[in-house]
Amino acid sequence: MSSVDILVPDLPESVADATVAIWHKKPGDSVQRDEVLVEIETDKVVLEVPAPESGVLEILLEDEGATVTARQVLGRLRPGDSTGQSTTEKSKSQEEIPAQRHTAGLEEGRNDALSPAIRRLIAEHDLNLEAIKSSGVGGRLTRKDIEKHINSRQSAAPAPAVAQAEAGARALSNRSEKRVPMTRLRKCVAERLLEAKNSTAMLTTFNEVNMQPVIDLRKQYGDAFEKRHGIRLGYMSFYIKAVLEALKRFPEVNASIDGEDIVYHNYFDVSIAVSTPRGLVTPVLKDIDLLDMADIEKKIKELSVKGRDGKLNVEELTGGNFTVTNGGVFGSLMSTPIINPPQSAILGMHAIKDRPMAVGRQVVILPMMYLALSYDHRLIDGRESVSFLITVKEMLEAPTRLLLDV
Numbered sequence: 293m294s295s296v297d298i299l300v301p302d303l304p305e306s307v308a309d310a311t312v313a314i315w316h317k318k319p320g321d322s323v324q325r326d327e328v329l330v331e332i333e334t335d336k337v338v339l340e341v342p343a344p345e346s347g348v349l350e351i352l353l354e355d356e357g358a359t360v361t362a363r364q365v366l367g368r369l370r371p372g373d374s375t376g377q378s379t380t381e382k383s384k385s386q387e388e389i390p391a392q393r394h395t396a397g398l399e400e401g402r403n404d405a406l407s408p409a410i411r412r413l414i415a416e417h418d419l420n421l422e423a424i425k426s427s428g429v430g431g432r433l434t435r436k437d438i439e440k441h442i443n444s445r446q447s448a449a450p451a452p453a454v455a456q457a458e459a460g461a462r463a464l465s466n467r468s469e470k471r472v473p474m475t476r477l478r479k480c481v482a483e484r485l486l487e488a489k490n491s492t493a494m495l496t497t498f499n500e501v502n503m504q505p506v507i508d509l510r511k512q513y514g515d516a517f518e519k520r521h522g523i524r525l526g527y528m529s530f531y532i533k534a535v536l537e538a539l540k541r542f543p544e545v546n547a548s549i550d551g552e553d554i555v556y557h558n559y560f561d562v563s564i565a566v567s568t569p570r571g572l573v574t575p576v577l578k579d580i581d582l583l584d585m586a587d588i589e590k591k592i593k594e595l596s597v598k599g600r601d602g603k604l605n606v607e608e609l610t611g612g613n614f615t616v617t618n619g620g621v622f623g624s625l626m627s628t629p630i631i632n633p634p635q636s637a638i639l640g641m642h643a644i645k646d647r648p649m650a651v652g653r654q655v656v657i658l659p660m661m662y663l664a665l666s667y668d669h670r671l672i673d674g675r676e677s678v679s680f681l682i683t684v685k686e687m688l689e690a691p692t693r694l695l696l697d698v
Contacts (some may be wrong), residue, residue: 295368296345300332303339303362304606306395306664309333312366317349323369330366331602338570338602339611348373359472417442432622487632489662493669496628497677503659506530509691521586528564528592529585530615531641533694534687535623536560539614544672546613546635554671562594563612563632566599567622570665573599574632576612596597596661621642626662636671639684640664 303310313333317323323343330340352367354360416422422442426433474482488494510525517525539546539560547556560581563574575595577588595697617633620643629640640663647660663684667677685693 295350295370298366298367300360300364301339307334309359309361312354312356317609319349321349331475335476345371485630488633495669496664498664499663499681499685501661501688503661506691523589529588532588534684537687538680538683541678544676545637547679548636557613560611561611562616565617570597575608629666637667
């Protein structure tokens with residue numbers, strides 16, 4: 293039966309090529325129809341290539357790390373024969389079994405022929421039975437053989453100085469390095485961050501917010517919210533709702549620069565930074581003005597799970613007018629986030645920490661969090677950036693205002 297080609301799938305629009313990330317099978321392995329054979333990595337997503345037929349993987353034409361284009365042949369599959377082992381592997385395993393049994397039999401017979409005294413010597417000195425030359429009748433070990441082996445081993449032992457030098461050499465040999473190519477995603481992230489640094493007039497402004505009102509609200513309604521909506525009430529839905537109100541008041545923050553034009557967006561798509569095993573990705577919450585808090589929490593969970601499992605598609609990673617990143621989940625107290633081009637601003641949330649604060653001329657311990665807004669000063673002035681951040685602060689310190697639209 294003729295072989296079947298394994299092809300690179302059609303790549304997303306604007307993606308010219310991809311990289312072979314990992315082969316899950318090797319030549320000679322049996323595969324089932326639709327079983328994932330190889331993963332292809334683009335700048336944005338990882339694409340899984342399934343087996344077109346059941347059979348045996350015949351040959352790999354592109355190794356891991358190779359650059360490929362759409363519809364390129366990655367390898368070939370021989371359909372029909374889906375047995376677990378190739379003929380060579382079967383014959384090899386069948387040959388190895390009698391040999392292993394024969395060796396085991398010799399070893400067992402040799403152990404049975406040893407006297408108790410010799411066995412005790414071997415155990416006391418932790419000797420390898422196979423390394424000792426036997427001179428007795430029928431190949432049996434004698435006490436003289438054991439003592440001769442012990443003496444030769446002691447005479448061959450290095451002097452303390454030599455042993456120390458050898459130990460030092462062994463320690464140095466453990467100082468190894470590993471060089472691996474950057475993944476397409478990591479390379480893309482690096483290029484975009486460098487672009488943001490070099491092509492924007494980026495500044496960061498800070499403020500702090502008292503999170504006690506949000507904490508109290510979550511404590512009061514968290515169980516009822518989860519029971520009604522089937523999702524836990526987290527902090528991110530509060531952050532997103534506060535950002536939405538601030539974006540409505542300051543349209544420059546929701547805008548972007550295109551050449552010599554300013555593009556004002558009349559919709560609200562917010563990217564959220566998600567850490568995955570492959571690196572940082574920013575899936576997009578679209579039309580957040582049409583979502584309630586339960587919808588936001590469900591969508592964030594869905595995107596986070598997809599990001600962790602490498603299942604995000606191109607549409608979920610495309611667009612976004614503004615980004616929210618929450619370094620607080622990793623314990624970050626303060627940071628200066630970098631803008632995600634072509635966006636004009638990014639909001640950094642941080643760890644909530646109990647701190648002594650002055651309230652009504654008294655010192656009170658409150659759960660405080662730093663806010664950081666990085667923005668492109670070419671488009672957003674200091675007044676707008678500070679006012680935007682104060683709006684977010686006010687919304688979080690009085691979360692009922694989000695419901696009353698005041």
